[in-house]
Amino acid sequence: ETGVTQSPTHLIKTRGQQVTLRCSSQSGHNTVSWYQQALGQGPQFIFQYYREEENGRGNFPPRFSGLQFPNYSSELNVNALELDDSALYLCASSSSGAGEWETQYFGPGTRLLVL
Amino acid sequence: AQRVTQPEKLLSVFKGAPVELKCNYSYSGSPELFWYVQYSRQRLQLLLRHISRESIKGFTADLNKGETSFHLKKPFAQEEDSAMYYCALQGGSEKLVFGKGTKLTVNP
Numbered sequence: 001e002t003g004v005t006q007s008p009t010h011l012i013k014t015r016g017q018q019v020t021l022r023c024s025s026q027s028g029h030n031t032v033s034w035y036q037q038a039l040g041q042g043p044q045f046i047f048q049y050y051r052e053e054e055n056g057r058g059n060f061p062p063r064f065s066g067l068q069f070p071n072y073s074s075e076l077n078v079n080a081l082e083l084d085d086s087a088l089y090l091c092a093s094s095s096s097g098a099g100e101w102e103t104q105y106f107g108p109g110t111r112l113l114v115l
Numbered sequence: 116a117q118r119v120t121q122p123e124k125l126l127s128v129f130k131g132a133p134v135e136l137k138c139n140y141s142y143s144g145s146p147e148l149f150w151y152v153q154y155s156r157q158r159l160q161l162l163l164r165h166i167s168r169e170s171i172k173g174f175t176a177d178l179n180k181g182e183t184s185f186h187l188k189k190p191f192a193q194e195e196d197s198a199m200y201y202c203a204l205q206g207g208s209e210k211l212v213f214g215k216g217t218k219l220t221v222n223p
Binding site (some may be wrong): 004033035040041042043044045048056058090092103104105106107108109 | 119121158159160161164201203210211212213214215216
């Protein structure tokens with residue numbers, strides 16, 4: 001069984017640029033959630049994708065967008081980067097059943113630095 | 116609004132001493148509560164969830180709805196328990212709401 005993987009591990013961008021982060025879900029999982037973890041904070045929910053559709057969104061502006069592909073891998077895109085976007089971005093996958101909540105398995109994260 | 120509060124940013128105990136990491140939550144319905152742990156240089160992983168009522172690595176947590184708390188306890192701390200611990204809540208949707216975390220250090 002392959003765990004959740006994320007790429008790249010580290011990334012440096014400048015203000016105003018755009019970035020794409022990638023996540024491969026664990027085998028058998030159809031749900032991917034993205035979290036932002038700023039330094040010294042707990043992870044904060046950005047959005048979730050279930051079977052290629054957005055299935056819930058946290059308090060993040062529209063310049064944070066995502067995709068999920070037929071193989072259930074996912075991308076997080078951030079446009080017009082701001083300094084405050086510097087954080088660790090975590091992806092978590094789970095296998096959702098109707099009316100049940102399954103354990104979310106986290107990837108190692110992508111550390112983004114915006115200069 | 117859903118909110119999780121972990122009042123202690125840092126907690127330091129000696130090996131063999133009891134440890135309690137505090138977690139309080141705010142949620143109007145019946146939440147699902149979790150403890151996640153992150154060991155040094157490892158990814159975030161689930162330690163336990165309240166509905167399974169398990170004891171993992173000697174840790175237990177009891178949901179107290181009256182006090183809206185879900186404190187994590189272990190009677191005898193070990194050095195390998197040193198890590199960052201996050202309490203998390205899931206209520207009504209599949210998103211997790213995390214606290215800011217408590218860094219536990221177990222001294223020899």
